[in-house]
Amino acid sequence: MGRYIIRRSLWVMLVLLIITLVTFSIFYLLPNVKPELAFAGKQPTKELIEQVKKQFGLDKPIPVQYGLFVKKLFLGDQFGWPGFGFSFNTRAPIREEIFDRLGITVMLSLGGALLWLLIGIPIGIVSALKRGTKVDRAAMGFALFGVSMPVFWLALLFLFIFWKTLKIAPGTGYVPFSDNPVEWASHLVMPWIVLSLLFAAFYARMLRGSMIETMSEDYIRTARAKGLTERRVIFRHGVRSSITPVVTQFGLDMGGLLGGAIVTESVFNLRGLGSYSIGAVRDGDLPVILAVTVFTAFFITIFNLFVDIAYAYLDPRVRYS
Amino acid sequence: MAEALLEVRDLKVHFPTDDGVVKAVDGISFRVDRGETLGVVGESGSGKSVSFLTVMQLITRKHATLEGEILFRGQDVLKLPPEEVRKLRGAGMGMVFQDPMTSLHPLFKIGFQIVEALRAHQDISKQEALGQAVEMLRRVGIPKPEERVNQYPHEFSGGMRQRAMIAMALSLNPDLLIADEPTTALDVTVQAQILDLLDRLKEEFNAAIVIITHDLGVVAEHCDEIQVMYAGKIVETGNARDIYYRAHHPYTWGLLQSIPRMSQLRTERLQPIQGLPPSLIFVPPGCSFHPRCPHRFEPCDKEVPPLLPSDGHHASACHLPLKEKERIFAEEVAARA
Numbered sequence: 001m002g003r004y005i006i007r008r009s010l011w012v013m014l015v016l017l018i019i020t021l022v023t024f025s026i027f028y029l030l031p032n033v034k035p036e037l038a039f040a041g042k043q044p045t046k047e048l049i050e051q052v053k054k055q056f057g058l059d060k061p062i063p064v065q066y067g068l069f070v071k072k073l074f075l076g077d078q079f080g081w082p083g084f085g086f087s088f089n090t091r092a093p094i095r096e097e098i099f100d101r102l103g104i105t106v107m108l109s110l111g112g113a114l115l116w117l118l119i120g121i122p123i124g125i126v127s128a129l130k131r132g133t134k135v136d137r138a139a140m141g142f143a144l145f146g147v148s149m150p151v152f153w154l155a156l157l158f159l160f161i162f163w164k165t166l167k168i169a170p171g172t173g174y175v176p177f178s179d180n181p182v183e184w185a186s187h188l189v190m191p192w193i194v195l196s197l198l199f200a201a202f203y204a205r206m207l208r209g210s211m212i213e214t215m216s217e218d219y220i221r222t223a224r225a226k227g228l229t230e231r232r233v234i235f236r237h238g239v240r241s242s243i244t245p246v247v248t249q250f251g252l253d254m255g256g257l258l259g260g261a262i263v264t265e266s267v268f269n270l271r272g273l274g275s276y277s278i279g280a281v282r283d284g285d286l287p288v289i290l291a292v293t294v295f296t297a298f299f300i301t302i303f304n305l306f307v308d309i310a311y312a313y314l315d316p317r318v319r320y321s
Numbered sequence: 322m323a324e325a326l327l328e329v330r331d332l333k334v335h336f337p338t339d340d341g342v343v344k345a346v347d348g349i350s351f352r353v354d355r356g357e358t359l360g361v362v363g364e365s366g367s368g369k370s371v372s373f374l375t376v377m378q379l380i381t382r383k384h385a386t387l388e389g390e391i392l393f394r395g396q397d398v399l400k401l402p403p404e405e406v407r408k409l410r411g412a413g414m415g416m417v418f419q420d421p422m423t424s425l426h427p428l429f430k431i432g433f434q435i436v437e438a439l440r441a442h443q444d445i446s447k448q449e450a451l452g453q454a455v456e457m458l459r460r461v462g463i464p465k466p467e468e469r470v471n472q473y474p475h476e477f478s479g480g481m482r483q484r485a486m487i488a489m490a491l492s493l494n495p496d497l498l499i500a501d502e503p504t505t506a507l508d509v510t511v512q513a514q515i516l517d518l519l520d521r522l523k524e525e526f527n528a529a530i531v532i533i534t535h536d537l538g539v540v541a542e543h544c545d546e547i548q549v550m551y552a553g554k555i556v557e558t559g560n561a562r563d564i565y566y567r568a569h570h571p572y573t574w575g576l577l578q579s580i581p582r583m584s585q586l587r588t589e590r591l592q593p594i595q596g597l598p599p600s601l602i603f604v605p606p607g608c609s610f611h612p613r614c615p616h617r618f619e620p621c622d623k624e625v626p627p628l629l630p631s632d633g634h635h636a637s638a639c640h641l642p643l644k645e646k647e648r649i650f651a652e653e654v655a656a657r658a
Contacts, residue, residue, distance in 0.1 A: 218420060218423040219424055222489075225377055225418075226437070226438040226441060227411030227493075228437065232437075317427060317473070
């Protein structure tokens with residue numbers, strides 16, 4: 001197992017390297033992306049363009065630029081490790097900005113994740129066991145609603161109802177936990193709910209499907225034939241088998257979300273990684289786009305590794321060597 | 322006669338479906354006594370598994386319309402509250418299923434699965450239960466049970482898994498062990514071992530055993546009583562000698578003729594039963610076997626033949642006169658078999 005983890009970690013590095021190459025190529029080789037033009041003023045002179053190029057390191061050949069980027073990424077730059085350089089737009093170090101914003105994204109994602117597991121899993125189990133009844137239909141109606149509603153629309157709807165009309169929720173924005181824990185929580189409640197509804201619905205449907213399949217397995221019949229209580233048959237034998245796909249999906253979703261819940265962050269004006277990347281894309285701030293992409297890719301590959309390791313514990317038939 | 326261990330009276334199991342009512346079991350009565358091995362033989366869809374899944378209450382009123390009585394140790398299982406039924410399962414009657422590949426939980430250790438059964442019915446510690454699990458594995462002939470108990474089903478071969486299933490089913494010393502096609506999924510050499518094991522354990526545990534099978538050849542040496550089922554009904558019942566040496570029902574003859582024999586010449590073909598098993602929604606009128614029966618005559622498609630005894634115990638449901646049955650068996654079936 002130890003060897004397996006080491007080997008997989010090396011793979012993660014390689015995957016990240018490939019991702020940087022692809023991202024780098026896309027953004028730097030596109031014909032109409034000329035950062036030096038964007039930052040050299042309205043009527044750039046040739047000298048000014050050269051100056052900007054030199055300042056941003058764009059005067060070097062592209063393979064060298066890429067090499068420098070990778071070197072800084074893995075070894076750190078003047079702002080620390082990992083070295084992401086500075087934003088073309090603000091000239092501020094990206095590394096600091098990312099770590100500042102990461103906290104908000106992590107809190108949003110973890111809170112949302114907890115909520116969607118708490119909602120999705122029970123609904124999935126109950127509707128599988130009550131398949132075809134009104135309970136099941138109501139649950140799947142909710143799931144269809146949750147899956148179909150665009151997040152930005154749901155977020156605006158929530159703001160309209162709970163903030164503007166009922167005035168029971170604070171508006172957008174973020175209050176640090178250390179400033180005021182109550183305000184912190186009340187500002188995050190709506191983003192958590194909005195973020196979790198989609199996932200809760202999706203997880204409920206997924207678990208329902210896998211649970212229905214499991215409950216018709218021969219070994220469930222065996223469990224009943226042994227005289228186990230129905231509760232034990234369902235939770236110990238049924239849920240145990242059905243939860244595997246949920247764990248897989250959860251790992252992937254968490255990895256993706258830690259790279260930034262773009263829409264939720266934007267609507268609720270939370271300055272997390274998602275809103276950072278959307279701003280960077282809007283402004284054509286290439287180093288930031290690169291940095292956020294690498295960061296997201298890192299989370300996704302790392303969580304992929306977690307999922308694979310979790311698998312070995314969840315299913316004894318899977319053994320890595 | 323003493324009280325039967327299991328007595329089933331006029332059991333009907335009908336599944337309502339969109340296409341009509343599936344009459345999977347349509348009025349069967351039989352009994353199983355302590356220390357006896359009953360073989361239940363029939364094709365797929367004859368109702369043999371369904372009737373015993375109903376006895377185990379793995380098919381309940383939730384799934385199907387149930388009629389009749391299932392008396393186990395004098396109590397009607399169909400009238401028991403769910404908690405009483407649960408206590409009966411495992412402890413009163415155990416069941417071994419056809420496919421040991423899919424019947425054990427793939428994510429739990431063999432030992433855990435036995436321990437769990439023990440602890441569902443007895444107030445004992447995990448350690449004690451694990452000790453008993455090891456002992457059970459030893460008794461069903463699994464080598465190195467102390468190690469095996471900590472292994473997962475996928476680390477067991479098919480035969481060993483079926484032994485583990487049997488160990489699990491017998492761990493609570495039930496009075497009745499129902500084995501549903503226990504050897505169908507196994508290699509031929511392993512089949513004989515499993516059946517011998519069941520014989521031995523029946524003596525050791527003083528249990529009654531029901532072996533459900535589609536292969537009359539399999540149960541030959543292992544059953545005291547045999548009942549042949551067709552389309553949800555019992556068409557012939559008797560002791561093993563009755564069924565093998567003086568069968569009275571054309572369907573039983575068909576089954577006997579389709580057993581391959583070593584003495585058979587290579588050029589001789591097995592005689593399959595013509596046609597297909599009937600739909601259980603539109604069961605043929607009269608004798609449900611008549612469309613496939615080579616000996617059918619006038620009343621067969623109109624009147625349902627009752628299951629009538631010919632000599633006290635041996636009974637068959639067929640309109641042919643007894644003399645005619647004996648003649649056909651002697652000339653056509655025994656001569657070839």
